[in-house]
Amino acid sequence: MPDEGRQAPGTGIRAGRNLPAAIAVGAALGGIALLTLLTVKATFLIYMGAALAVALYELAGALRTREIAIPVIPVALGGAAMVTSAYWAAGGAVAAAFALTVLAILAWRMSGGTDGYVRDVTAGVFAVAYLALLGSTVSAMLAAHDGGRRVLVFVILAICSDIGGYFAGITLGRSGAHKLAPVISPKKTWEGLAGSAVATIAAGAILLPALLHGYWWQGVVLGAAAVVAAVLGDFAESMMKRDLNIKDMGSLLPGHGGILDRIDSLLFCAPAVWLLLSAFLRT
Numbered sequence: 140m141p142d143e144g145r146q147a148p149g150t151g152i153r154a155g156r157n158l159p160a161a162i163a164v165g166a167a168l169g170g171i172a173l174l175t176l177l178t179v180k181a182t183f184l185i186y187m188g189a190a191l192a193v194a195l196y197e198l199a200g201a202l203r204t205r206e207i208a209i210p211v212i213p214v215a216l217g218g219a220a221m222v223t224s225a226y227w228a229a230g231g232a233v234a235a236a237f238a239l240t241v242l243a244i245l246a247w248r249m250s251g252g253t254d255g256y257v258r259d260v261t262a263g264v265f266a267v268a269y270l271a272l273l274g275s276t277v278s279a280m281l282a283a284h285d286g287g288r289r290v291l292v293f294v295i296l297a298i299c300s301d302i303g304g305y306f307a308g309i310t311l312g313r314s315g316a317h318k319l320a321p322v323i324s325p326k327k328t329w330e331g332l333a334g335s336a337v338a339t340i341a342a343g344a345i346l347l348p349a350l351l352h353g354y355w356w357q358g359v360v361l362g363a364a365a366v367v368a369a370v371l372g373d374f375a376e377s378m379m380k381r382d383l384n385i386k387d388m389g390s391l392l393p394g395h396g397g398i399l400d401r402i403d404s405l406l407f408c409a410p411a412v413w414l415l416l417s418a419f420l421r422t
Contacts, residue, residue, distance in 0.1 A: 165298075168401070172294055180287040184226055187277060188219060191270050194399040197389040198270070202262055204383055208251070210263045213243035218271030225278035233275050240267050273406040276413040285420075288350045293412045295346060296365040297405050299338040307334020324377040332370065339366045347419075357419045364411045372407025376400070 175183040192215060199209045217240025224232035244263040248256055280289045308331035319327040343362025347353035376399065380388065389397020 169294070169298065173291070176287040176291050176294075180281055180290075181226070183281060183287075183290065184223065184278060187274060188222060190398050190402060191218060191222065191274050193389075193391065194270055194397075194402060195266060197391075197397045197399045198266055201379070201383050201385055201388055204385065206255070207262045208255070208259045209266050210244050210247045210259065213240060213247045214263050214267045214271075216240075217243055218267050218274075221267070221271045221275045222278050225275035226282045233272075233279075237267065237272060240271075269406065273409055276409040280409070280413045280416065283420075285351060289412075289416050289420075292343075292346045292350055292361075292416075293365075293408065294405075296339050296342055296362060296412065297369060297408050299342040299362075300335040300366055300369040300404065300408075303338025304331040304335035307331050307337075320374060323374050323381070327370075327373075332366075335369065336363070336366045339363075339369075351416070351420055353419050357415075361412065361415050361419070364415055365408050368407040368411040369404035372404040375407065376403035 171186055172183065175186050195209075195211065195215060195218070199211050202209060217236060220236040221233050221240070224236050241264055244260055244267070248260050248263070251259065277290060277293070280286055280293060283289055308326070308328055311328075311330035311334070317329040318325065319329050319332055340359050340362035343358035343360075343365065344355045345358065347358030347361060348355055376388070380386065387396030388399040391397050
């Protein structure tokens with residue numbers, strides 16, 4: 140869910156994200172996803188892996204502000220194993236890779252001494268679960284015979300949630316807007332949530348029959364679940380940033396912040412969409 144527009148005091152300009160830059164970056168990211176998914180779908184794993192690697196770098200940097208050191212090497216290698224095994228192997232391989240990654244984190248951190256051992260190991264396990272374990276459900280979606288279209292539906296639903304919330308926020312979310320969770324994310328409004336819900340549910344009702352030969356009502360359920368998951372993902376990252384007292388996880392993407400600021404809702408959406416598509420569609 141995006142940062143919804145807000146009026147800058149005493150001006151006619153809306154403060155917040157740089158909209159032209161955000162649109163350009165969003166179009167570029169979406170274009171790469173579309174190209175990989177509609178050509179050789181396995182190449183999407185490279186794209187996703189690069190995004191998760193940058194997100195890990197950003198998360199590690201953010202945690203260092205609180206003197207928390209993620210064991211980056213075992214987290215990165217184990218995460219790569221989890222994401223690829225979800226595509227190439229059975230589901231049990233992901234569990235095995237996750238378990239071995241936890242063991243590697245515990246062993247790797249021993250060289251750093253006893254000070255902060257539990258803190259850093261816990262951060263490492265959190266990082267591999269948050270990024271790689273959630274991300275591996277995208278690989279599982281992609282592995283199906285129609286996996287390219289499944290992931291495309293997933294990406295479009297997340298984009299619709301973002302766009303619907305943003306435009307509802309800047310058109311309806313003005314001075315009289317109803318704050319959704321002001322302590323966690325002051326810019327989020329109920330009006331923006333309604334815009335996300337309408338856009339995403341409508342997209343689900345259209346896309347599931349059109350691309351995956353499902354029923355429209357299944358698309359409605361899928362869209363509703365995607366909205367809830369996207370909001371939770373956005374709030375979870377907002378909680379982390381407030382706890383760490385930072386504005387963005389990174390600054391790589393003009394108008395967006397960091398990679399992790401863009402994929403937070405995607406990470407939460409992925410398991411929900413994967414589970415529902417697995418239930419609704421034949422593999």
